[in-house]
Amino acid sequence: MQNPRAETGDGLRPGNSGKLIEPVPMGDSTEPVPEIGLEAAYAAKTPSGNKTLYEDWAPTYESGFIEYMGYVYHRTVADLFVVHQGEVKGEVLDVGCGTGIVGVELRRLDIEPIDGIDISPAMLSNAAAKTNADGEAAYRHLIAADLMQPLDIADDTYSGVISAGTFTHGHVGPEAFDEMLRVARTGATFALGINAEHFVERGFDAKFASLVAAGVITEPDLIDIAIYEPDHAANVEGDHFDDRALVAIFRKLAGAAPV
Ligand SMILES: C[S@@+](CC[C@H](N)C(=O)[O-])C[C@H]1O[C@@H](n2cnc3c(N)ncnc32)[C@H](O)[C@@H]1O
Numbered sequence: 188m189q190n191p192r193a194e195t196g197d198g199l200r201p202g203n204s205g206k207l208i209e210p211v212p213m214g215d216s217t218e219p220v221p222e223i224g225l226e227a228a229y230a231a232k233t234p235s236g237n238k239t240l241y242e243d244w245a246p247t248y249e250s251g252f253i254e255y256m257g258y259v260y261h262r263t264v265a266d267l268f269v270v271h272q273g274e275v276k277g278e279v280l281d282v283g284c285g286t287g288i289v290g291v292e293l294r295r296l297d298i299e300p301i302d303g304i305d306i307s308p309a310m311l312s313n314a315a316a317k318t319n320a321d322g323e324a325a326y327r328h329l330i331a332a333d334l335m336q337p338l339d340i341a342d343d344t345y346s347g348v349i350s351a352g353t354f355t356h357g358h359v360g361p362e363a364f365d366e367m368l369r370v371a372r373t374g375a376t377f378a379l380g381i382n383a384e385h386f387v388e389r390g391f392d393a394k395f396a397s398l399v400a401a402g403v404i405t406e407p408d409l410i411d412i413a414i415y416e417p418d419h420a421a422n423v424e425g426d427h428f429d430d431r432a433l434v435a436i437f438r439k440l441a442g443a444a445p446v
Contacts, residue, residue: 223240223243223244223247225252225256225425225427226425227240227244228356229356229357230357231357231358232357234306234336237307237357237358238306238333241306241310242309244310245310245313248285248286248313249313253288255423256415256423256425256427256428257415257418259413259414260352260380260412260414260415261292263380263413264289264349264378264380265295265298265351266296267410267434267436268347268349269296271378271408271436272298275346275375276346277372278300278301278345278346278347279300279301279302279346279348279349280301280302280303280304280340280345280347280348280371281293281301281303281304281349281350282334282350282353282363282379283305283306283350283352283353283358284314284326284329285305285310285313285352286310286313286317287314287315287316287325287326288317289350289351290314290325291317293349294319294320294323298347299327300327301325301326302327302329303328303329303330304329304331305331306334314326334353334359334366334367335359335362338366338370340370342369343370343371344370344371344372346374346375347376347377348370348371348376348378348379349379350378351380351432352380352414353380354379354382354385355385356388358385360389361389361395364394364398368398373439374439375438376436376438377404377407377436377437377439378434378436379434380412380432380433381433381434381435382414382430383431384430386433401443402440403439403440404437404438404439404440405440406437408436409433409434409435410434410436411433412432412433412434413429413430413431414432415429
């Protein structure tokens with residue numbers, strides 16, 4: 188179904204176009220590990236709970252979590268996206284882009300333009316400060332929006348859709364897929380990291396099966412990866428050092444979405 192909302196040439200609604208949010212100070216890597224962490228993140232239940240959590244977590248998310256845990260998820264998903272992208276180039280949407288570390292990895296791999304979408308303006312502020320090696324902004328547009336709601340983005344806007352860390356406990360479930368598919372072009376490459384436990388709990392299997400049966404997507408390859416660098420994360424506090432994700436790699440086909 189065509190999205191009736193007015194749009195700009197790049198498929199974004201005027202109100203969202205160019206909505207680059209001002210940077211906020213990043214966390215200092217010498218500061219102690221903050222109390223916000225995975226337990227708090229996994230305890231979030233709703234989009235508004237997530238927004239509140241990440242508004243507070245944004246200043247220390249990278250120093251206190253990414254660096255502390257030896258998170259490598261963003262790098263692996265970006266590498267997998269590029270390997271599977273083939274000849275289908277063009278605009279890429281980073282779903283739940285947070286502070287923009289997936290975008291930095293994609294720019295390292297010469298992927299552009301990249302738009303990022305996230306529910307937390309504070310996380311997006313950090314993403315706005317991310318650059319490539321030449322100092323250019325990593326992201327073309329940053330969009331503050333709830334992935335569980337209809338998106339103000341035109342149909343068929345993106346040639347690629349990528350995500351790391353967003354399809355996890357208490358965060359975003361397969362309900363978001365219909366909108367992600369609507370804004371992707373036929374043939375678009377998807378590389379979506381899904382926490383392995385969340386995959387089972389939230390019924391991603393059933394969603395993929397119905398999309399494949401309806402001819403909306405190709406059969407997904409599910410690639411099992413480590414979220415944290417094992418030798419690093421085994422030496423920090425917490426139970427999550429060996430958590431895993433399934434990266435679903437598939438393409439959008441021309442089939443109609445099941446109702
Ligand atoms: C664990 S972080 C991952 C961020 C980034 N992709 C990375 O790999 O570091 C999860 C992100 O999902 C976002 N998020 C959670 N629920 C959301 C929702 N309903 N809509 C949009 N973004 C959401 C959070 O704000 C947060 O930035």
